[in-house]
Amino acid sequence: MAILVDKDSKILVQGITGTAGRFHTKRMKEYGTNIVAGTSPGKGGEIVEDVAVYDTVEFAMDSTGADTSVIFLPAQFVKEAAIEAIWAGMKLVVVIPEHIPIFDMMEIRKEAKRYGSTVIGGNTPGIISPGQVNLGIMPDIAFKRGKIGTVSRSGSITYYVADTLTRTGYGETTCVGLGGDPVLGSTFNDILKMFEEDPETEAVVMCGEIGGVYEEIARDTIQRMKKPVIAMIGGVHAPPGKRMGHAGAIVEGSMGTARTKLKALESAGAKPAKTFLDIPRLLKEAGIEPVEES
Amino acid sequence: MAILVDKDSKILVQGITGTAGRFHTKRMKEYGTNIVAGTSPGKGGEIVEDVAVYDTVEFAMDSTGADTSVIFLPAQFVKEAAIEAIWAGMKLVVVIPEHIPIFDMMEIRKEAKRYGSTVIGGNTPGIISPGQVNLGIMPDIAFKRGKIGTVSRSGSITYYVADTLTRTGYGETTCVGLGGDPVLGSTFNDILKMFEEDPETEAVVMCGEIGGVYEEIARDTIQRMKKPVIAMIGGVHAPPGKRMGHAGAIVEGSMGTARTKLKALESAGAKPAKTFLDIPRLLKEAGIEPVEES
């Protein structure tokens, strides 16, 4: 088991004929990821890395049963591509590109909610369920199948956390990159709930950073969770971020600093990790043993 | 009992400070219609014909409990006014003005469906439940409380039919003017279903005319109705109307002539009336007696 993607996921690559799409399709396939189709309007019928290309997502789904999509397209085309995937019935849409307009991401989230789809990103390194699926652009070296779920706003932090968990013998169930953009398709809230439901996941590591509100609003979810949550927040020693005018201050209140985030998460029962090495120590304290001795 | 409006209806006049709004508010009140409020943005606090004016529908509803709205505004302001009324929770919105853009009417219908509101019109003379409510611009002389429901696309036909029913002692429960515009907030379908449910209505007279498809698509409803339906279609001797290009022909098929309409309605069990005088005759044939001898 894993969350979001596992070995049964049938994956479609939107923008498979582009340089990035082609490159990462090859990488993902080498990992064993089950890529069943690609799309590129006007290029239906072509073959890329042994994968059949279709003109539309709907056509590709009808032909291959794809249920998960990953987008490799320039930012200005992402809104349409994501909405196409959502409307066609994709359960999961992973948005790799960065610099997606905020209004577009808001609209994507709206459509995703309306049709019961999950969108991850933009500006995400993707999702990996080690040994099963590598969906996105993550390096596979850091990951090994195990019992801890991770969710992070940053790609590099995802790698470091997995590296730590792998080296200490815990391994990972699924590692989710939320993405680095200011408005995201999914938040800590959404992913934590999935980990709580996943029988294979025994604890969750969440890594946030200064800015935004997605850490603070996960508070109630963490409070309701039975599984241990370890939280790491980057930026304790960073200068405070800027507010978006008076309106930002009114809407987001005091949220957004590393301190407010840590306080919110700790008050909900999450255990704070200052460095990656704190993570295995906190897991042990929570009574969770490694899968194998490291 | 009546459909759509009765003596308990609390009516709001949108555009009460305009010439038409003011004039018909006076008329409607004289009939005994329960007008509880009016709106005119920027004129909240004024009094028109003893009716309190509010700036917004929401404010007026909160203050007076209004549940039904009638709109007297220039065509270009109708879309906003109708959507305001629908969003605020009006059960019924009657759109008197004509020349409302088709796109606007389509959007009004969409919002009405979404929020469970009924819109009548545009370009309707309104609705009258004789002796209780006169909502719109209909002359009251023709109407008398009785047992027949009427629904018509044209104002003048509504008057003539009521005149006939009144003179022959049948009287009316509610008379609904659908409106003369090409796209309407409610169709025969919607109103026939309400009459079927109304305990006081014993039979329904529906009057259509050449053009459009709203008569034909009422077929299935009529077939399911237990109450007698008498149908009059104007334009049997009129030259055929024009189609809207090939697209119109493809979408609407052969619908739209007096002949196709009569055929559809008769095949569903409606009895055709050629003139108004046929109506009381057909009612008698259906076993329905006048309330009083004429």
Add this chain to the structure above:
Amino acid sequence: MRLFEFEAKQLFKKQGIPVTEGTLCETPAEVRNAVMNLDGRGMLKAQILSGGRGKAGGIKMAESPEEANDLAEIMFDSEVKGYPVEKILVDPVLNIRREYYLGVTIDRAKYKIVLIGSPTGGVDIEEFARKNPKKVFREAFEITDDIYSFEAYGFGLQLNFRKEKLKQVSSIIQGLFKTFKAYDCKLAEINPLVETEEGDMIAADARISVDDDALFRHPELAEMGIEKRHEEGEMTPREKEAREQGIPYLDLDGNIGMFPGGAGFGIVGNDFINYYGGKPANFMDSGGGPSPERLAKMLVLLDENPNVKAIFGARFGGISRCDDFAKGVIMFLKDHGLSKPMVMRMTGNNWEEGVRLFDEARKESPELFERIEIHGIETPIEDIAKRAVELAKEAK
């Protein structure tokens, strides 16, 4: 409101739809020149506000500038489907491989915008659609929807386009839909959409109808010279006169002048006259609250029509009040005088005042009322129609 082909093509072009680059001409010499510039061959297309031009002789191919000149002379001198030809659009001759159909309109029953396409277009599309309903594809949209490119691609796939052609046609589908939305259209149609031997997709004809009632929010159309216009074919002199006075009026071939009140009863009253063996001389909409002056003008129009033997009048006062109606009739009787027999019925809003005005005028000048029979709510309207038929027969 229908647009001319050349206007519709301008709007299509703005949305990136490839259209034939034609030359708009107003004289045979211009047509000749235009064909010369097209290397000696051209399609001459009469710009009229009606479909079915081709079959009615409104589209001709000229094989030389001389032939173009001659054909244009004939075309400018003729009427096509009742319309005088004032402008001819000279289009290049296309090497047609195949003709497709694309259209967008409103589905009034379902309250949706509907996109329609068929891999077989041209003049016989309606018959093709009847015989092959499964080969005519439709896609419904909410009124608030835009079209996404993936929807256009999906539709193009249904029409069996692939590869580069799919890209082209998807862009045309989007352009057509956007045109429809941008100008409050009731119809936007490309028929035929031509695939040329050279492999291009191009709109060879263009048809757009916009919603008159939404023109107020499209000043950009007025700036292009697209303003409210009459859509019908050539009008009779009387229809023209009525139109100039703003009266909705249509000549018919009978002899009873119809002065029926609202348009709804205009249609039904016409049926009644037919049922009782008469023939109306006209349609008219005298409802909607006209002023006494306008009502008087309407009566003048009927009275001066030599075909009219008798006049049928009706007023059920709703938004149009009976007192205004009576004022109009009295004004007509006084200022113009009634030369035909007339029967009428008046009831509804303010009828008491209407009756009072008639009584007063009759007392003043009884001679004006000699040829007019005025009834009230006590007489069924059917009896008025019967009486009008009688009066017309007597007058013959």
Add this chain to the structure above:
Amino acid sequence: MRLFEFEAKQLFKKQGIPVTEGTLCETPAEVRNAVMNLDGRGMLKAQILSGGRGKAGGIKMAESPEEANDLAEIMFDSEVKGYPVEKILVDPVLNIRREYYLGVTIDRAKYKIVLIGSPTGGVDIEEFARKNPKKVFREAFEITDDIYSFEAYGFGLQLNFRKEKLKQVSSIIQGLFKTFKAYDCKLAEINPLVETEEGDMIAADARISVDDDALFRHPELAEMGIEKRHEEGEMTPREKEAREQGIPYLDLDGNIGMFPGGAGFGIVGNDFINYYGGKPANFMDSGGGPSPERLAKMLVLLDENPNVKAIFGARFGGISRCDDFAKGVIMFLKDHGLSKPMVMRMTGNNWEEGVRLFDEARKESPELFERIEIHGIETPIEDIAKRAVELAKEAK
């Protein structure tokens, strides 16, 4: 991306919001003239990309043209909140009866657009909002919503406007919302919205931030001269240099040069150095797949910074591959040379190739590698951070 006040006012004006009609000046003489044209009194407002101007001396009232000239000279010579003052907007002096607040922004938690208004505006709005949360009104909208006038009226009623004022403020609310939607804004704010003694409502200040990532669809902004710009206050020379080379870089006051990979670890690595008793000399984002040339430039920047005593390097190759990383480091070592001790760790995508490249280069020129310690996945990143702190301490 923040707009200048005068730019924001231009956008507001296009949506019908009444704004003060100011004059944009670039010299004290122009300021003097502008004040003269305002009958001798005017507000001098420094045009800088930062809030809190008033308290920082960026807004001054001049009571005469002479005073205006003198104040302008001082203002043009000074920096306000770290920004040089290049333009002064000279506004008329308003007779203020009351100040209101209006703003539109994104609520990221709820994924809504939120309209905010308060009957008490001005510089202390944030404190007022904290103390009187019920007197600050909010209304949420879907991202696809437009604002209807009745919604604006409803909001205006909440702010306690009535009659003619309600009309005025409702139109301003609609204009503000439409501005927000029209330009992909992150923020559109009027503070204060002034009610004058004369009874007018007018935007005395204007603040807009647009989404940089959506600029591609707003050529109309570029046409107005509104293009991508740096938002921060005055940069250090090194920050300027980095910016010219397209490197996201920020000076800090420590002595460890940070070369951390992606921005996420840039922030965390900084924390780590602090936890172990060190102080970073900078923030840097060296992730996102930079070329070897760019990586080499980044190292030059650190090596030439006299504050830097040791360099901390990290690469977890994702989209940025280890072979490119190794090439960049080798290029730097060869072309520029390392003058400080450096410790680094490299793992991730293509790490084998990265190691091979380092081994090859070391074999070729072992002297280049004398000051650099290269680790792989076997060493925890925390140990690298500790070692960097040690190296910096040793170097003192």
